[in-house]
Amino acid sequence: xxxxxxxxxxxxLAVLLLLPGCGRxxxxxxxxxxxxxxxxxxxxxxxxxxxxxESLEAEFERFYEYYPNASLQYVTMDDYNNVIxxxxxxxEPPDIFTTTGAMxxxxxxxxxxxxxxxxxxxxxxIDYSCIRSSLIRTNDSGEILMLPIFTTSxxxxxxxxxxxxxxxxxxxxYGELEDVCKALKSAGYESPVMGAVKVSGSGLFNCFSYPMFxxxxxxxxxxxxxxxxxxxxxxxxxxxxLERLSEFIGSGYVDIEKCREExxxxxxxxxMRFFEGDVPMMLATGDIVSGTAKRESKSDAFSxxxxxxxxxxxxxGDDGGYFINSISICFSVNKNSKNLDMANEFMRFLIxxxxxxxxxxxxxxxxxxxDFSFDEVYSALADIPDDRSFSDKETGLLDPAVRQFRAxxxxxGNGKMTVDEAITAYGNIPEE
Numbered sequence: 001x002x003x004x005x006x007x008x009x010x011x012x013l014a015v016l017l018l019l020p021g022c023g024r025x026x027x028x029x030x031x032x033x034x035x036x037x038x039x040x041x042x043x044x045x046x047x048x049x050x051x052x053x054e055s056l057e058a059e060f061e062r063f064y065e066y067y068p069n070a071s072l073q074y075v076t077m078d079d080y081n082n083v084i085x086x087x088x089x090x091x092e093p094p095d096i097f098t099t100t101g102a103m104x105x106x107x108x109x110x111x112x113x114x115x116x117x118x119x120x121x122x123x124x125x126i127d128y129s130c131i132r133s134s135l136i137r138t139n140d141s142g143e144i145l146m147l148p149i150f151t152t153s154x155x156x157x158x159x160x161x162x163x164x165x166x167x168x169x170x171x172x173x174y175g176e177l178e179d180v181c182k183a184l185k186s187a188g189y190e191s192p193v194m195g196a197v198k199v200s201g202s203g204l205f206n207c208f209s210y211p212m213f214x215x216x217x218x219x220x221x222x223x224x225x226x227x228x229x230x231x232x233x234x235x236x237x238x239x240x241x242l243e244r245l246s247e248f249i250g251s252g253y254v255d256i257e258k259c260r261e262e263x264x265x266x267x268x269x270x271x272m273r274f275f276e277g278d279v280p281m282m283l284a285t286g287d288i289v290s291g292t293a294k295r296e297s298k299s300d301a302f303s304x305x306x307x308x309x310x311x312x313x314x315x316x317g318d319d320g321g322y323f324i325n326s327i328s329i330c331f332s333v334n335k336n337s338k339n340l341d342m343a344n345e346f347m348r349f350l351i352x353x354x355x356x357x358x359x360x361x362x363x364x365x366x367x368x369x370x371d372f373s374f375d376e377v378y379s380a381l382a383d384i385p386d387d388r389s390f391s392d393k394e395t396g397l398l399d400p401a402v403r404q405f406r407a408x409x410x411x412x413g414n415g416k417m418t419v420d421e422a423i424t425a426y427g428n429i430p431e432e
Contacts, residue, residue, distance in 0.1 A: 047094035049080035055362035095337040101327040117333035120144035130353040134391035146330035150365040152286035161307035181253035191255035195283030196266035207283040211322035213241035224396030235426025275299035325391040
């Protein structure tokens, strides 16, 4: 694989590095200097659940420039979450493997984390200072066992050509969203905002409401603890976000039935419907945006009439939208690796502003570093003020509480519950 793909990925990286904003930025980055003899021969395996991982394979090619006798491969594991712990102690254990923030604190992954190298060990010389501090996860001892490679968030894809054609600016807050939607409706756009009517995290209700809810939870002080334990009356914390959702759905600026009929899943269908070119704003997550580049050529409408698009936070708040830093995947190192030194060396190479930015750019996911200029699609995220930018871990919400909120917004958004009914039923709302 290394020999057949090397030319392709070298070309991809060269093109990417020549794109505007895809360099190392104005601040000079410390050049990677190999620790070991460049003629060292070794092999490494990275395991994950992605069906393909072209951006990682491109980094393999970059690494070969420093260690030409290395051989790196990526392997996909079916049922990854259930098999990774056993794989780490199997006959052919991976040297590096993917982990997620959702695994932290879950007893199911105790053996997996027990097998992790401590990446914060100073002797490894892994400089993770380029990563946004809010994305760093530690264990109870304060040790770092995983480092974020890709991140995602909630927001909306915006057809920039429509806004230019109609002489409008992308809305920054809810009042501006109302004004823009009113103008777009008058211009003939049946549903200025669309999205998948699903109960999942990438559904339109969640992309619009969850960032606002998460912000309110953080500002409430002890709200997360009350919500996690389903304390009586804790559902009241949902009121501002539920009322805003109810107001927005009731405005007629998002046609729920049209969305339900024309967007049948929360990934492929969202992208392909957006590429039809007549949807000004499509509520989505960064994970959905990651699939856009490969699907441009698959859309006859987009191929015939391509347009510029970018990703913004959904402006659900009176002061603006909220940017949640959410981890998509992390990398961890198997401390029992037969090539542990070189596995750590690859991580030392990969964890830098330039390499992480290039990798995110190729995958079209949000980089974990502060420089959002690697991909113009995400460049607007740099404009979000710090007080409306936070990580998912800062909310303190546990998965059961998050699922109840999703059930609440799904019920309210579909008219099955009023805001007051959802607040009262928090903790006992049926999850569809």
